[in-house]
Amino acid sequence: MPSPLKFTILGHDCESQARLGRIETPHGNFDTPAFMPVGTRAAVKGLTPQQVKSTGAQIVLANAYHLMLRPGEELIAQLGGLHRFMGWDGPILTDSGGYQAFSMADINSVDDDGVTFKSIIDGSSVHLSPERSIQVQNALGADIIMAFDDCPPSVDPSNARRHPNSQVVGGADGNEPDHAERLRVAHERTVRWLERGKAAHQRPDDQALFGIVQGGTDLDLRQGAVEAICNIDLPGYAIGGVAVGEGPALIRQVVEFTAPLLPGEKPRYLMGVGYEHDLVTAVRAGIDMFDCVLPTRNGRNALAFTRHGRLHLRNAQYRADEGTIDPACGCLTCAGGFSRAYLRYLFAAKEMLGPILVSVHNIHHFQCLMLDIRRAIREDSWPWLGQSWPVLDAAQPSDPAELIDSHPDV
């Protein structure tokens, strides 16, 4: 039986847990550490697959929840699968829809069987269970698929956004359990759901199922989750429940604690993270894969990432700025010579081309960072990385207030 995924570690860092690798899938290879642009609804918003490829991205992410609701996984399967449907012939990872299902305001019930909620498309009642999520992802046909997990909110209510899932735990008596209890329930449920998902998986030969380690910011829970989840033999493991409202210090603590506990010979995927500094921290903790909506969502809102910090392109200071976003950048937008003044104007005029050009640049920015991170691991040149990327300096904090948040599309 051929393995759906081959992970080769090409090098280890001397001074950290970081490793350089390559992942082979039925639709081609990608280098790790890797950053996956998000194409939630089978499209990276506003970009052709050709433009996505031009950024250096080798793998993209899509979302089973959204595609199940529209156009439906059966239609995509009938049309030859997700790769052909969206015109992306490289590797694809689909998220299970757990986060989205639990983030819906209109949840009708949550129990061990799964989640029942109202469709955001037509209000109809939709049931999502571990088996159903895998069935959907089998139909979509991504190279890497994710287990359906229970994703609870952050432990720090003062820092956390409102998270509907904190209120729908569904104790039999209708009472809301305290947060620690909620995390414990989520953890145990996630383990049971993973076993059920693995059993339901119909395409283990060409789709690699990853398990997800939950546990919020409780390190004991994280440790228990790693043990329970990694006890189930799978081609890769992810850390979930991070970047759901807790601050960067807690993200760092959880990742630095959890990543090294995951099996060293399997890919480690940190879901939904994050800013440049977060990525470097996580790579050094041993993470191999990332996804985040930051480059595209902020790109659509006129915020451009650069090695030297972020540019709010709507600002008046760019009105007559003839420079490109980053003079050293080789993306289609910067190499094409589009000035900050033109980009600012496009946003003012509500021309679609503004979001497109800044999204291309931002994805390219994150791909360049990964390229340089891989070089830093290969050449043991972290000081060079720090010099090349001033934004990594602590003086440029990951300030959530400044940016549109990094949450996946819900």
Added chain:
Amino acid sequence: MPSPLKFTILGHDCESQARLGRIETPHGNFDTPAFMPVGTRAAVKGLTPQQVKSTGAQIVLANAYHLMLRPGEELIAQLGGLHRFMGWDGPILTDSGGYQAFSMADINSVDDDGVTFKSIIDGSSVHLSPERSIQVQNALGADIIMAFDDCPPSVDPSNARRHPNSQVVGGADGNEPDHAERLRVAHERTVRWLERGKAAHQRPDDQALFGIVQGGTDLDLRQGAVEAICNIDLPGYAIGGVAVGEGPALIRQVVEFTAPLLPGEKPRYLMGVGYEHDLVTAVRAGIDMFDCVLPTRNGRNALAFTRHGRLHLRNAQYRADEGTIDPACGCLTCAGGFSRAYLRYLFAAKEMLGPILVSVHNIHHFQCLMLDIRRAIREDSWPWLGQSWPVLDAAQPSDPAELIDSHPDV
């Protein structure tokens, strides 16, 4: 003094007024008959210049009225001119803003000096005169610029849309003159304005000013306009006031009457037209240049043009259609393998990529038609053109009700 434009006629058709040519400009050449995609606000909506170029387009159109209001022509001049601003290094034509100024609902006054109206951006009072329009276009720096003309409504009120300009002629006594009188005033004003515009033109060495022949559907007026306008020596002439609400039969009558009257050695530009059949008719009447928003505006609304007719991609019949828009088409969208089902889905999901992909296809469609029209002239193979383009058959009428209209952006 170098000429800003060189028009070389490379061949004449045997059986019609059609001619094959090449126009050389300071920013490169384009083949005629030519179709110019519309980038009203210094962007062909949703497309990078690279994508526009991929369609085969060699020249694009932008609009002085919109760019004067935002971001302002001075800023564009300061940033190196329109070519550099929008990242299009090929030829550009700017429309004068006459049509837009007269189509604004909030006109305060119209007289021989010009038009005063409220800005759609901030409500401020804006004055546009022949001199001011040329000044704006000199600052933008397009290769071909248009005279500021008075564009009255169609003669057929039953067929015409409401046109604000029909009500703002401004007789001294406040009475509304009859329509023939309105056309006469527009004609005479357009001639006077052209003389003033030519006198105000500061860059005759690198920007070719075209005069515009008005006259509605009154052929006597058209004849008088041709004589008066062409009496002013210019590098090219346009037919304006067509496709402003009158039907295809009247368009045809006006074009077939007017085009042959224009100087044979100068480019002839038919403004704002049109559908495939209209283009062929006009080419055979001797027209060399076209612009129209049809491919992009309809592309954004899920309507795809093909040689065999139009596809309304929102229709349920395409739900599971795995074919591309046109199997014989080589555009980025069709060659990229994007299915009708995927495109339909993108519009349903309100993903920007839908409008982008269909706009690319539609512009490519019109460029292919022009390519084949040029071949038909070169090889005297009109029957071949008709066979290759079934859509040209009368069975596929230019039905305005079916499509979003062809009016320029106002």
